[in-house]
Amino acid sequence: MALKTSSPRKGGISRANGPEGLDSIPLRYGDDPYVWACWLYYEDGMTQGEIAEAMGVSRATVNSYLADAREKGIVNISIEPARLASLTIAQELKRHFGLADCLVVPNDDNTRPLIGRLGAAGAQALSKMIKSGDTLAVAWGRTVLSVGEHLDMAPLQDVTVVQATGGTTASFAYTPELTTAAVARAISARCVNITAPAIVASAQMHDMLLAEPLIREQFDTLSRANRIVFGISSLRPNSTIHTSGFFESVPLQHYLAKGAAGVLAGRFIDERGRHIAGPLDDRTIGISLEMLRGIGTRVAVAGGFDKVPALLAALRGGYVNVLVTDAATGAGILRADGVTSLDGKLSQRQKSTPVANAYRTHVKKFLNNPNDVVEEMLDGLIAAHKPYLQPIGNSRRALVARNGPRPGKVGLVIGGGTGHEPCFVGYVGKGLADAVAIGNIFSSPPPDPIAKCAVAASGGAGVLFVYGNYAGDVMNFEMAAELVEEQGIPIRTVLTTDDIVSSPVEDKEGRRGVAGNFFVFKVAGAACDRGMTLDECEAVTRKANDRTYTVGVALESCSMPQTRRHNFEIGPDDMELGMGIHGEPGVSRERIRTADEIVDTIMDNIFKEMKAEPGDRVAVLVNSFGATPLMELYILFRRVEQRLSAKNITIEANWVGHYCTSLDMVGASISILHLDRQLTDLLHHPCQTAILSINAPETDGAARG
Amino acid sequence: MSETATRVLARMFERMSEVIETEKDHLSELDGAIGDGDHGITMSIGFKAVNAALSTLDLDTASPSDVLSTAASGFLNAVGASTGPLYATGFRRAAQALADRDQLDLAACRDMLGAISEGIRDRGKAQRGDKTMLDVWLPAAEAATAGVASNLSKPDFWKAVENAAENGAAATATMIATKGRAARLRERSLGHADPGAVSAAALIKAIAGASCTQAE
Numbered sequence: 001m002a003l004k005t006s007s008p009r010k011g012g013i014s015r016a017n018g019p020e021g022l023d024s025i026p027l028r029y030g031d032d033p034y035v036w037a038c039w040l041y042y043e044d045g046m047t048q049g050e051i052a053e054a055m056g057v058s059r060a061t062v063n064s065y066l067a068d069a070r071e072k073g074i075v076n077i078s079i080e081p082a083r084l085a086s087l088t089i090a091q092e093l094k095r096h097f098g099l100a101d102c103l104v105v106p107n108d109d110n111t112r113p114l115i116g117r118l119g120a121a122g123a124q125a126l127s128k129m130i131k132s133g134d135t136l137a138v139a140w141g142r143t144v145l146s147v148g149e150h151l152d153m154a155p156l157q158d159v160t161v162v163q164a165t166g167g168t169t170a171s172f173a174y175t176p177e178l179t180t181a182a183v184a185r186a187i188s189a190r191c192v193n194i195t196a197p198a199i200v201a202s203a204q205m206h207d208m209l210l211a212e213p214l215i216r217e218q219f220d221t222l223s224r225a226n227r228i229v230f231g232i233s234s235l236r237p238n239s240t241i242h243t244s245g246f247f248e249s250v251p252l253q254h255y256l257a258k259g260a261a262g263v264l265a266g267r268f269i270d271e272r273g274r275h276i277a278g279p280l281d282d283r284t285i286g287i288s289l290e291m292l293r294g295i296g297t298r299v300a301v302a303g304g305f306d307k308v309p310a311l312l313a314a315l316r317g318g319y320v321n322v323l324v325t326d327a328a329t330g331a332g333i334l335r336a337d338g339v340t341s342l343d344g345k346l347s348q349r350q351k352s353t354p355v356a357n358a359y360r361t362h363v364k365k366f367l368n369n370p371n372d373v374v375e376e377m378l379d380g381l382i383a384a385h386k387p388y389l390q391p392i393g394n395s396r397r398a399l400v401a402r403n404g405p406r407p408g409k410v411g412l413v414i415g416g417g418t419g420h421e422p423c424f425v426g427y428v429g430k431g432l433a434d435a436v437a438i439g440n441i442f443s444s445p446p447p448d449p450i451a452k453c454a455v456a457a458s459g460g461a462g463v464l465f466v467y468g469n470y471a472g473d474v475m476n477f478e479m480a481a482e483l484v485e486e487q488g489i490p491i492r493t494v495l496t497t498d499d500i501v502s503s504p505v506e507d508k509e510g511r512r513g514v515a516g517n518f519f520v521f522k523v524a525g526a527a528c529d530r531g532m533t534l535d536e537c538e539a540v541t542r543k544a545n546d547r548t549y550t551v552g553v554a555l556e557s558c559s560m561p562q563t564r565r566h567n568f569e570i571g572p573d574d575m576e577l578g579m580g581i582h583g584e585p586g587v588s589r590e591r592i593r594t595a596d597e598i599v600d601t602i603m604d605n606i607f608k609e610m611k612a613e614p615g616d617r618v619a620v621l622v623n624s625f626g627a628t629p630l631m632e633l634y635i636l637f638r639r640v641e642q643r644l645s646a647k648n649i650t651i652e653a654n655w656v657g658h659y660c661t662s663l664d665m666v667g668a669s670i671s672i673l674h675l676d677r678q679l680t681d682l683l684h685h686p687c688q689t690a691i692l693s694i695n696a697p698e699t700d701g702a703a704r705g
Numbered sequence: 706m707s708e709t710a711t712r713v714l715a716r717m718f719e720r721m722s723e724v725i726e727t728e729k730d731h732l733s734e735l736d737g738a739i740g741d742g743d744h745g746i747t748m749s750i751g752f753k754a755v756n757a758a759l760s761t762l763d764l765d766t767a768s769p770s771d772v773l774s775t776a777a778s779g780f781l782n783a784v785g786a787s788t789g790p791l792y793a794t795g796f797r798r799a800a801q802a803l804a805d806r807d808q809l810d811l812a813a814c815r816d817m818l819g820a821i822s823e824g825i826r827d828r829g830k831a832q833r834g835d836k837t838m839l840d841v842w843l844p845a846a847e848a849a850t851a852g853v854a855s856n857l858s859k860p861d862f863w864k865a866v867e868n869a870a871e872n873g874a875a876a877t878a879t880m881i882a883t884k885g886r887a888a889r890l891r892e893r894s895l896g897h898a899d900p901g902a903v904s905a906a907a908l909i910k911a912i913a914g915a916s917c918t919q920a921e
Contacts, residue, residue, distance in 0.1 A: 235834075236834065256833070257847060259844075259872075259876075261879075271876055271879065305881050306881065308879060308880075308881065308895060309834075309876075309879045309880060312879055332881070332895045334896075335895040335896030336878060336879040336895040336896050337879075337896075338878070338896060339896075340896075417786075439785045439786065440743075440746075440747070440750065440784065440785070440786070441743060441746075442741045442743055443743065443747055443784060443785055443786035444785040444786050444787070444789070445785045446781050446782050446783070446784065446785035446789050447781065447785075447790070448781075448782055470787075471787045471829070471884060472785065472786045472787030472788075472789070472790070475787060475789075475790035475791070475828060475829070476785045476786075476789065476790055479790055560733075560742060560743060560746070562746050563730075563733060563742070567737045567741065567742035568737050568738065568742070582741040583741055583742065
């Protein structure tokens, strides 16, 4: 027999096409008839009948091979994930809120502005719905104007587009008049404006205007609307509600106090979508919420995280029956309304049974009383590191370096929660930090021990606070600074913000401080020990922080001694990129990849921000989050070194090990300090601490005490 | 003579401590979803320390304001974290607000709730809608103000305050965090109530309970 296709792969099939059938599966398929059948079907494009002949089995057998192969996961049919996600979200929104239709635009890396994408999608939705003879009401707003700008459809007959509210000042581009006109123009419809202000000075004026025959006629048109398109505004500080000047701020406060969650067509609703009565009611000229709800097709076009509560309120209130939004907002709305089925549907993963934790619910730890872990750790730590540090007075939550503070030297105080050992206490000693304040697990120390540290560290030249940028630490250190400054000790603060994936570059100040602390502390300690002034110490520490870049990846969650349970779960095949040192869930969860690929992702992120030239020098820290062994850290370091040397960047010094951990988390972070002459000099400055000792100016980098 | 305001306040803190002990695991679980999983533990340590500090006070001579400022220092010295400065500042403001009062009538309770929420707002620099404990304290304080203005009976007053607090806590599930560790999650924080808001609602419920059983 002859086969229709002529792929070079056919050779094997022809040979196998003998009477012996399955006994002679071509070698490359192993012994697996499923793979063989699938290959012929999906790769060679043969019909089931042809395959049956090729394999020497019945067509029914081929059919069941193909079906079983999908069950067994030999064949996976996948739709491009972003598109699939938006379809899934649209379907869930439709189901959950009983919508007539829902269009969700995929998240495309935010390369195009959201308003434009929503406008295009809204235009697409409208063009499918509007029919000749319709009356379409249009509410004002940025997104709706964008819909009008994108609308492009074949001319219809007898369509009327009517403005849903009165007019506003023309100080912005998306006034009710312009928005309505844009939509009308796009579909060549008759345009009816409401020729009265949206908000008038008094209820009396409102009634008078509505009694005017012209305006009454315009409202008659509005009352005939069988479709409406509108945006939804949140009441968050930079929403259009505030920036448009549409509402005066005083009544806005009134609505906020009454729990306003959103605004549609100039009317306020609470989180359940109920109308909120207020001073503007009698002064607003435009469609009422009751009228709106009576319209057959009610298309809402809105997106952006800040609008989730407002959109949810509008959906709950039944104001929307066609929703156009974006995937992230859509998913947000569903989550906010307690729909949990979505995550499972989105992850598109094989159903696997969770065996791992079936027989074990607690993580094993060396413990006496779980409530005493911090105290008992401090007992051991103070005894172990006696040569470097001692308690201040009788407080073990405030430790001072022996031979650290001295008159005329700027004092360096560091600190933070426990659970990060050797951070922060391992970096106290001569040439590095003068004192450390110690909090509970993952919790900032209170102001009192911080203030004690500052007083102990003070040598009359001021004190520098260096700590990670976390809300709790900032509040406690600020309160301590206030206390100490009252005693005449000047305080300067540098917050470490080295975790570059924790916030975008525009919000650098909002980033958190993680393992890169190590470099910032080292530079600050050296600057203080050199006798630099408080100003100079602060400046160079700030520079070190600005030039330190860290990205972390977690493979398994950490567990608190008190609970001995994982703080959260990372799936069996997943990793969490951008995880901080407190086990806060990271920025994105992805499938785990090879060590080299993970390092490449991290280094690509770092190179994106670090403007390093060939010949530049860096210091490298490959840090374990607690449970990842040195063996794996060296594998990571290997790739870091390859990537740096490919760019002709020299590693001036490196450290590989446990430098800033997160209890027993499995994972690691990579920190790069982009050196200049001054930073290199300070990095090599001698210091003696429990974890880091540098003895002479020319250490070989891999110095670990 | 009715029970002294000092004793009622001390009992409020006792009730708060009890409710936190009961809710401890639940709060940590909530925090595990969007934070670092220690909120229950932190609150428990804090309120145990408050009780320890209050036990050193002589309730026969101490003023209501003494109770609040002792609670503030006790809480702050024990926990730090972010709840420490926030509640310590709140309680300190409340101590100032009650400085001239020796009665814990509804007007005094209104002032106390108002001062706590203002203290928390000023220290944390958050605003309503940021998915924090303020989304509970502010509406509760507003409900208290409205309750006094409309002459509500004591049970109705506390009912209104509790409702406002509970609604506020529930509403945080629909918000996106902009403060604290959860802020880094952006939209992933949706659907999860804020643990700080949930514990705040529990505290307000405890305060209400203690006030309603006040001997007249």
